[in-house]
Amino acid sequence: MQHLTGASRRQTNGLFDQACVTLNGQPCAEPWKHLAAGDTVQVIYESGRRYKEQVKPPKYLGFTIEYEDADLLVVDKPASWLTVPSSRGERDTLVQRVEAYVAKQNRGRHVQLPAVHRLDRGVSGLLVLGKTTAACHELRRQFASRTPERRYVAIVAGLMETHVGEIRSHLTTDDELQRHSTDDPEAGELAITRYEVVRKLHDTTLVRVELETGRRNQIRVHFLEVGHPLLGDPRYGRSSSHHVRWPFPRVALHAEFLAFSHPADGRRMEFHKPMPVEFEEFLRTEPVAGPAAP
Numbered sequence: 251m252q253h254l255t256g257a258s259r260r261q262t263n264g265l266f267d268q269a270c271v272t273l274n275g276q277p278c279a280e281p282w283k284h285l286a287a288g289d290t291v292q293v294i295y296e297s298g299r300r301y302k303e304q305v306k307p308p309k310y311l312g313f314t315i316e317y318e319d320a321d322l323l324v325v326d327k328p329a330s331w332l333t334v335p336s337s338r339g340e341r342d343t344l345v346q347r348v349e350a351y352v353a354k355q356n357r358g359r360h361v362q363l364p365a366v367h368r369l370d371r372g373v374s375g376l377l378v379l380g381k382t383t384a385a386c387h388e389l390r391r392q393f394a395s396r397t398p399e400r401r402y403v404a405i406v407a408g409l410m411e412t413h414v415g416e417i418r419s420h421l422t423t424d425d426e427l428q429r430h431s432t433d434d435p436e437a438g439e440l441a442i443t444r445y446e447v448v449r450k451l452h453d454t455t456l457v458r459v460e461l462e463t464g465r466r467n468q469i470r471v472h473f474l475e476v477g478h479p480l481l482g483d484p485r486y487g488r489s490s491s492h493h494v495r496w497p498f499p500r501v502a503l504h505a506e507f508l509a510f511s512h513p514a515d516g517r518r519m520e521f522h523k524p525m526p527v528e529f530e531e532f533l534r535t536e537p538v539a540g541p542a543a544p
Contacts, residue, residue: 251281255295264301270294282527286535311347316521321385321514322378323348323363324521329374329500334365348379367393367464372482375402375505376523380513388513393464401507402459402469403448403525405532406478407491410447410455417443417472421465428485429467431475441465443472452537454481454493469503481532495536498528 251262251271262281269277272292273285285291295301313331317324325348327333332343345365352361363379366389380386392398419431420438432438442462449456455478459469470486473479479487481502496502509520525533 251291251293254293256297257295257301260303261301264303265293265295267304268301270301280527280530284531284534311351313344313347316376316523317519321382321512322380322389323352324376324378324508324519326523327369327374327377327505329372329526332371333368333377344377345379352381366390367398368466369505370467370470370501370503372484372499372501373503373505374500374526376508376521377505378508378510385513389510392510392513396462396464398508398510400461400464400505402461403504403506403529404457404459404469404473405481405496405502405529406455406457406473407481407487407493408453408455408478409450410457410478413447415445417441417445417476419472419475421468421471423466429465429471431471439463439465441468441472443469449533449538451533454536456533470501495532496528500528502529502532504529 251257251265252259255262255265257265265271266279266281269279270293271278273283274290275292278291313328314326315323316326325344327344331347332340334345335341335343345363349361349363352363353359361381363381364386366378366380366386369375369377378389380389419441420433420435421429421441422432422438423429431441440463444460444462445457447455448458461468467486470480470483474483474486479491481491481493481496482498483491483501504525505523506525507520507522509518511517512519
């Protein structure tokens with residue numbers, strides 16, 4: 251775009267933000283998009299006009315803040331991070347980085363932010379953290395009572411036959427900390443995963459997933475056990491989750507939607523985070539098997 255217009259980098263970013271760029275006839279707001287042979291790029295540009303960049307969400311210490319007030323933070327977790335330290339005592343987790351950010355706001359005074367809920371390493375998307383003890387307790391109460399709404403988007407191996415379904419089982423943990431379903435309800439935790447097929451591709455399926463329960467590794471285990479492991483999952487799927495067009499060092503799972511009640515005044519809070527670039531690139535290059543699911 252800079253080559254076509256001769257504009258500065260800031261002005262060029264403004265062209266994307268002001269919907270002046272189309273890719274194959276569709277508005278394009280992502281300068282990082284890869285082009286393929288045959289793509290058509292069109293730009294509307296007037297040399298004397300200023301194209302102002304839109305204000306982007308601020309980034310702090312590598313994570314993006316989607317919302318913040320005196321009681322809570324909603325952040326977009328990068329796929330490469332743990333949410334909290336494991337038994338190995340990692341020191342570069344999401345919660346630790348958010349605590350460092352809040353401490354900087356408080357002139358160096360450390361504030362502990364216990365995790366309200368978690369996303370696995372390899373999974374990206376929306377997380378809420380309480381900034382006060384009262385907010386943490388109330389948010390934890392909501393998650394324990396299953397009232398928050400959590401929606402994910404995932405790419406799984408193979409073509410799913412059922413467009414809409416529910417996976418229900420009791421999950422337990424073995425001696426190697428692997429999760430799996432058990433036939434003994436007393437030995438496991440009830441886990442309920444609902445899904446709908448969004449698009450069938452050549453040999454994979456894009457699905458939207460809603461959690462009624464939030465057990466550790468729940469989505470990954472459930473889809474593995476029905477024969478459709480998530481792409482890129484090194485733990486639940488391994489060779490069956492490998493795909494030539496998914497070279498990314500992450501799991502094909504993204505927390506795209508989160509809704510809950512504000513812990514202080516009860517108002518409904520809703521957040522949506524579109525699919526990350528890895529998903530967009532895969533969907534753009536993977537052939538479609540048939541029409542999208544209704």
